Amino acid sequence: MKLIITALALANLVLVAKSRGADIATHHALTMDGAKKVAEAAAAYARANGAAGNIAVVDEGGHLLYFMRLDGSFAAGANVSIGKARTSATFKKPTKDFEDIINKGRFTMTALPDFTPLQGGVPIMHEGHVVGAIGVSGAKSAQQDEEIAKAGAAAIEVTKTASK
Numbered sequence: 760m761k762l763i764i765t766a767l768a769l770a771n772l773v774l775v776a777k778s779r780g781a782d783i784a785t786h787h788a789l790t791m792d793g794a795k796k797v798a799e800a801a802a803a804y805a806r807a808n809g810a811a812g813n814i815a816v817v818d819e820g821g822h823l824l825y826f827m828r829l830d831g832s833f834a835a836g837a838n839v840s841i842g843k844a845r846t847s848a849t850f851k852k853p854t855k856d857f858e859d860i861i862n863k864g865r866f867t868m869t870a871l872p873d874f875t876p877l878q879g880g881v882p883i884m885h886e887g888h889v890v891g892a893i894g895v896s897g898a899k900s901a902q903q904d905e906e907i908a909k910a911g912a913a914a915i916e917v918t919k920t921a922s923k
Contacts, residue, residue: 789891794824801911810898813840821845836897842875843894851889854880879904
């Protein structure tokens with residue numbers, strides 16, 4: 760009888776342990792080193808293309824991890840780049856998508872809080888998960904803001920591929 764009770768107790772512990780595992784998820788996260796690598800890749804692309812810019816890198820929740828202002832950038836671009844990065848991270852889309860939607864007439868989207876629907880914010884992806892975003896403001900054009908951001912975001916994917 761004692762053996763049966765012990766076996767049942769152990770079986771119950773195993774079931775409880777397995778069910779608790781479903782309550783906790785692991786996720787990918789952008790590190791400070793990763794954020795710096797993204798910003799440096801974006802800055803290198805900007806410099807190679809004769810552009811200035813403010814570069815902001817945020818985590819998946821839109822919290823600033825790393826910021827860089829290149830020589831010749833305007834001061835107000837700092838807040839704009841951070842806003843672009845936050846918008847891209849929290850909505851998990853490029854900010855160009857929102858600018859296009861608004862330009863097609865959906866102006867009510869501009870009423871959203873903490874929302875910067877200007878081209879130049881791009882999610883940073885790792886193995887299919889958004890781990891953060893990069894926002895760029897102050898290049899020669901909105902399109903160049905986005906090109907610089909994409910170059911920065913690609914640094915994480917390139918690193919992942921190269922390490923395999």
